[in-house]
Amino acid sequence: xxxxxxxxxxxxxxxxxxxxxxxxxxxxxxxxxxxxxxxxxxxxxxxxxxxxxxxxxxxxxxxxxxxxxxxxxxxxxxxxxxxxxxxxxxxxxxxxxxxxxxxxxxxxxxxxxxxxxxxxxxxxxxxxxxxxxxxxxxxxxxxxxxxxxxxxxxxxxxxxxxxxxxxxxxxxxxxxxxxxxxxxxxxxxxxxxxxxxxxxxxxxxxxxxxxxxx
Numbered sequence: 473x474x475x476x477x478x479x480x481x482x483x484x485x486x487x488x489x490x491x492x493x494x495x496x497x498x499x500x501x502x503x504x505x506x507x508x509x510x511x512x513x514x515x516x517x518x519x520x521x522x523x524x525x526x527x528x529x530x531x532x533x534x535x536x537x538x539x540x541x542x543x544x545x546x547x548x549x550x551x552x553x554x555x556x557x558x559x560x561x562x563x564x565x566x567x568x569x570x571x572x573x574x575x576x577x578x579x580x581x582x583x584x585x586x587x588x589x590x591x592x593x594x595x596x597x598x599x600x601x602x603x604x605x606x607x608x609x610x611x612x613x614x615x616x617x618x619x620x621x622x623x624x625x626x627x628x629x630x631x632x633x634x635x636x637x638x639x640x641x642x643x644x645x646x647x648x649x650x651x652x653x654x655x656x657x658x659x660x661x662x663x664x665x666x667x668x669x670x671x672x673x674x675x676x677x678x679x680x681x682x683x684x685x686x
Contacts, residue, residue, distance in 0.1 A: 534661040540600070541657040544592045548649045551588035556581075578626045581641075582619055585648055589615050606660050614656030618648040 555572050562568035571587045573580035593611050597604055625644045630636050 534657070537657055537661055540596055541653040544589070544596070544653045545649055547592050548585065548588040548652070549646055551591070552584035552645060552649065555584050555588065578623050581645070582622060584645060585618050585622065585652065586615065589618070589652055606663075607656075610659035611652075611656040613659060614652045614654070617655045618652035621648045621651055 558572035559565075559568045559574050562572075564574075571583060573583050589611070593608070597607060600607055622644055625647070626636070626641070629640055629644075
């Protein structure tokens with residue numbers, strides 16, 4: 473670090489004249505920069521170590537919620553991709569038009585996120601009724617975040633490029649799916665929607681019982 477700092481100071485020698493006072497000023501300035509550099513490096517190291525220990529602990533203590541969220545991401549990604557073709561497969565059936573996009577409008581494609589998330593949340597709620605007061609509002613806010621993200625991201629990149637790209641639309645959809653379940657997972661795990669009933673919700677770490685989903 474000192475060698476790099478010495479090299480950087482050589483680019484502006486006029487700031488430190490070749491006198492005793494200039495040498496002292498140079499030394500003070502060099503040590504100050506070195507001290508700040510060491511403080512910054514120590515901060516980065518501590519942040520890394522904290523994340524290295526806290527993130528696995530956070531995930532392990534919310535393992536049940538994390539596994540449901542991961543399952544939701546996989547289900548919604550697959551179901552949403554298939555739902556894109558349902559209207560064509562049904563030859564334009566009116567019932568299919570209710571849940572599947574009927575054209576390439578970005579607003580119609582919000583169905584690809586909304587209905588699969590709705591279906592998965594209904595299934596998850598049936599298995600986690602004791603935690604519904606935490607699950608439903610968290611998932612609702614997550615879904616809202618995903619639905620807002622899709623048109624914002626779409627119009628942002630099409631305004632910049634002047635056209636839309638299929639691969640970019642797919643990336644936006646998958647990012648919206650991840651955002652939906654990630655927001656819901658964080659809100660639920662952080663306890664923003666605590667149970668209000670007389671019975672406390674079981675601790676996630678004690679309810680998994682070694683199974684992927686309970």
